Amino acid sequence: MSQAPVLAMRGIDKSFLGVPVLRSVDLVIEPGEVHAVVGENGAGKSTLMKILAGVHTADAGTIELGGRAVSFTHPLQAQHAGVATVFQEFNLLPELSVAENIHLGREPRRRGLIDRRAMAERTAALLSDLGVDDLAPAAKAKTLSVPRQQIVEIAKAMSQGADLICMDEPTAALADAEVELLYRLVERLRDKGVSVLYVSHRLREIFDLCDRITVLKDGERVTTVDTADITPDELVTAMVGRRIEAVFPEPLPGTETGEVRLAVTGGGNAQIDGIDLEVRAGEIVGLAGLQGSGRTEIAEAVFGIEPFTRGTVAVDGETRRITGPRKAIAAGIALVTEDRKAQGLALNQSVGANARMVLDANARVHSRARLARISGILSSLDLVSRGEDQEVQYLSGGNQQKVVVAKWLAAEPGVIVLDEPTRGIDVGAKHKLYAVIRSLAAEGLAVLLITSELIEVIGLADRIVVLHDGRIAGELPGGATEQQVMAYATGRSPA
């Protein structure tokens, strides 16, 4: 007779502004189990997790932890009840130190007063215990790079000695190399008998890590299965509701690589150096590299956010001094930024307003004809929304990303740089996006693709440029092996 499940959620309902997001969802997690929740963007995964974390309160349904019925109105209660959460959105305070962030809300106290020494010590202990030795407890969170921040978040969750740890897309900001660390941590938890609720769009992780999988679709639970009893394809079908044939679409017929559209020679600035890069019309060039290798820096340099201080940039053969986004846009360059919410979207504005933002902001590219084309672009991306005047904040991640892409396509650029375009979006949407990228190439755009998911680079790029420490470590043809890429990425040269 096994002991009571760590978590038993039954009949959970939740709706926002009258829009149902979860419909009588059940979820049961056994002690020491790693349980995956998967589903398309907007399926309700994060909402379910936030209910469990006490951020939202369910409209109906019961939650039992270790057999005891609970109902949370504040995250603190969830923490006390032994539920720790790594939220999907970044959840650190830039001005606070690593130690302060990790202990926020649970600061160690002596005689009622915060004991900063203890705080520092515990943090150091915790980090080394997690095998992260290069993180100073006193460092301000804002000085850390994205991956480091993510590690701090995970550490924060682990430090709570919870019996259930929920992770909402913990690897979204991590490149494959860092994912290894996470794997180790999850294994450790499982050994300690701690259960893990794991949300991810990366099937590989699901199958590597998880014991059982619950599939959500449109706020309803489709099924819960043992990982052993299901194949990736079946899982995808369950999630998306339709079969998705070959993950990476073939180049569209009539796609041929033309003349050079983007050429960077000897480019460099504070973060990167010696960048020689060519992207031809109809070509997809992938930028690979570890987290922090400077891929985004290249994107930002090309787009003039942090311009090159050395070297030259030529667009369509014409040398350009790109000192800012406006110059870049005028030159026909588009950048789909790494972080859509912070850098891509005005969340209170409508889908329409966001989609025409680039045209509105740049007289050089503004035209009635292009405005007229926007609706077409949106539907060609299969945007799922309640009409063009819905505020984008209410769209799920994938659809938000589509709006960002649409706003750039509206400007009809010659060069498009995509930085982590599939970060945090679901299989279906991803697949759609791959198709879009192909069609961009087919239309003769030069595509520079930055992604932390190696398979994507390998599957989509015609050429792969690998970065290491802000410099180009090597170049590989499309379809190269992961080993070859990782070799360059980690500074070795492939045998």
Added chain:
Amino acid sequence: TTDEIPEAETTEEATASTEEEWFVQADYEEQLAQRDIEPEGDPTTPWLQAIEPEWVDTSEYAVDGGDHTVCFSNASVSNPWRVTGWITMQQQVEVLQEAGEIGEFLHSDAADDDEKQISDIQAFIDSGECDALLISPSTTATLTPAVEAACESGIPVVVFDRGVNTDCAVTFIHPIGGYAFGADAAEFLVDNLEPGSTVLALRILPGVDVLEHRWAAAQEIFADSELEILGNEFTGGDAAEIKNIVTQYLQRGEVDGIWMDAGDGAVAAIEAFEDAGQPYPVMTGEDELSFMRKWKETGMTALAPVYSNFQWRTPVLAATMILNGEQVPKEWVLPQEPITEAELDDYLERNEDMPSLHYAKFGGEDLPGFPDAWRDR
């Protein structure tokens, strides 16, 4: 219309309590009486006249030699009346400096902040530079402790304009006062309006004694008249606010008379009648020029009650008298006569090239700086 009567009543009730708070029968009667007493001294220098003075000996403060340092803690120059007076005072000081009576004249301005003025006064005392200290208190009650402290410091203290709740000052200089002002105005309306006529009272702001006294006296007189008081409104002296309020009252019915506790923005009130196409009201403002000129121009029935602006000359003169050990009145009550239709032309002529928002009875005509100092401010 019928729904006006209850309205009028409610406002009367609302202000009834004011009466108890601010109305002191004795002071009221005294001030009304003082209006008819012939002041001592030369009528051509009203700022040196005094009503029923009780002279006190000041020999203890006498300092030999001239060039005394006189300090002045001013409440503020935040309204035209005070601006005019402040100029007059400075001009008077220059004369006395010429004469070698006053050496340095130090002043500080508290910008209507009682707290600041207390600090200002303390600073003067601590500096030990002042041979005499003039104070124009920003609020009667709140400045009392500071003034007492000043008195204890031993230097002669002269208080003017608004008073304080202590007679420790060597002399307290002021025109007859708020009750007289309010009464002059109210009586004028009672005399010039038919019984049953309606009157609107426009006031600057609540809680300031000099102003509250004016209104208290007016209520006293309206109470046993046949006049109907439509209401009393606080305008902050803002012309636009005044015009809004008057316009709205005119929409609701006739207004035969306007009573104001200070002249600021009087013209706007008159224009409200013009724009609404209504006959001019019987009106009381103040001896502020734009009002008097409008009055002349429209030929309306009006009175300019006066809160004698020339009082700003007296304190400096008093200070020099005290420092010379000459006698001064313990309470120096200056004359305060309203400007009537009869005197209107005369005063307009005398102030011909003065700017608007200047006060007719500023009493600086004989000072060397006249007229430029006031005209070019």
Added chain:
Amino acid sequence: MSLRRLDTTALIYLALAGVVAIGGIAVAIDGGNLFSTANLVDMFTRTSLTGFLALGMTLVILCRSLDLSVGYTAALASMVAATTMDGDPNRIVLGALAALLVAGLVGAANGAIVSFLGVNPFIATLGVGLIIKGYLDTEYKGPAGLVPTAFQQFGYSRIAFVPVSTLVMLALAAAGIWFLRSTRTGHHMYAVGGNIDVARMSGVRTKSTLMTAHILCGMFAGVAGLLLAARFGTGSATEAYSNLYELDAIAAVVLGGTLLLGGRGGIAGTVAGVLILAVLDTVFNVMQINPFAKDVLRGAIIITAVAIYARRQLSRTARRPRFAAAGTAADTGRP
């Protein structure tokens, strides 16, 4: 972060030193001595009132809130104190407590409206201020109550050249610094101001933190009210109106290097900010600056100072924002 805050604070004390130096020189050229006992006394005296208000203001601003009602709260408190004491030395304690209680309640009201009703603090506290004004004007037709001479000492007596009120202010400031650094509630104010959603998701009781800040701010205003009562010898309502105390306080806080956007700054800086304003006041008086010119100078100096701080913060965070999701909650936020 303590280190980071320290050097910002250091900069502000440098600014203070600069103001003092320039002021001193100016006065000297003018033939005076800014550092005469009299002037020092004057300077310190002018710190206490703004000081009390600014201390409380610092707390709410750290929480990314604001309190525009402090002037009225102080006026109300002075009324309550004066009318309760009513000249009877035995009722001093009672009066003081009553005043602090009322002020605390006003703060609580502000806090509740901001955190529970979700009204923008600018409007919420502006509204509460109006409500108090209405009450005072209707209830009291002018100064009311009487403060026993014993209590007036709080406003007038001094040790050496430092007024008692200033000492009290400095003591409270010290307490405040300790509170922000060593208590959870204080520490959490930085989190709430930094990003209220992140704070909440990390298990910080954001609403009660915000409430605490507002209540304390109210009570500080209460102390300011007590000071007013002590110095006036009576309670005064009209006082608060004409002079925009709240704006003075906010100016002091921002001069003290606390971000209006919350999450960064501290009380040590605020004290310096208050001192800067006080020094300016004294210098202007000693130099007999024209009252209107004072405003011009004060305005210009405030802008310049803040511009200088901004320069520095600019160069610091010149890197691209890594803090996507840890941005600011525009809804609960205030420009």
Added chain:
Amino acid sequence: MGRIRTAAAALAGGGTGTVFALLAAIFIAVAFTNPGFFEGPSLMAFLKQAAPLVILAAGQYFVIVSGNFDLSVGALVGAQVVIAARLIDGEESRTLPVMGVMLLFGLAVGLVNGLVTTALKVQSFITTLGMMLVLTGAIRLWTGGAPTGSLSEAFRGPGRRGIDDVPLIGQIPWAVLIMIGVGAAAIWLMRTRFGRVLVASGDNELAAELSGGRVDTVRTVAFVLSGLSATVAGVLIGGYAGVSAQVGQGMEFTVITAVVLGGVVLGGGRGAVVAAMAGALTIEALFALFNQMALPSTIRPAAQGLIIIAAVAYAAKRRTRRPVAATATTNANPS
């Protein structure tokens, strides 16, 4: 078509709906206390009074929606009237030139506010607070404390006169026509690319910037527009009521309250300019109602405060909190 939909959406959304409901409610109350109010002439008189605040609200909207504050408008209105009086000094012939000068002055003030805020990165709250001090001081310095000179009849025209003998309306005041003109212009402006970029800048600076939006420029322009609206308001108020030392005092708070009452969120990115102007109309209507009811003057501030808080709270409740995810805007409001 899309226009209608967006309008409908706007009305449904948050405070915008609330303000029109409130306005209607107040008008009904007014109608009860004084049926005559809605007869042509008195209605026109009301609109004439309201015009300046409505115009100011439009100006303030631009600044607020782009994520800033303009506290200097009250002082600017006052300054403009005083400048007009002093420069015109009764000479009809000078009217137009002086109006020109005023426009330039308003433009300059706005420009300074904008540049200090965007280029020097001083929070607009402080920039405009400082500007408020500087303006009040400088103007009084210039006129020796109280306004001098006088306005010409021609100058009084726009604020005071109108098209006479219109059947059943009586007089259509120029002020009302100007108000309508400004309103229309504002609405049109918000539909242009400028307007869209302006709102985007208030909503998410970074996104606007990276889309090639000239964030600093549009924000500066917003301040300039606010300065110009203050100039027009100054012309109307000066024309309406003539010169007085107190013109414009405290208007900045009234107008910001009005804009927020209109459902425009401090911090930027949300709200419609129509609603902002409706908010101003609502406040004026409220004052009119108080007057109709002969509510004792002293209680009015309290009533005003209560109603405003209630309305804004109601709006805040209707606009359900944004998804926590959606708080991922980096510093949507640089105040």
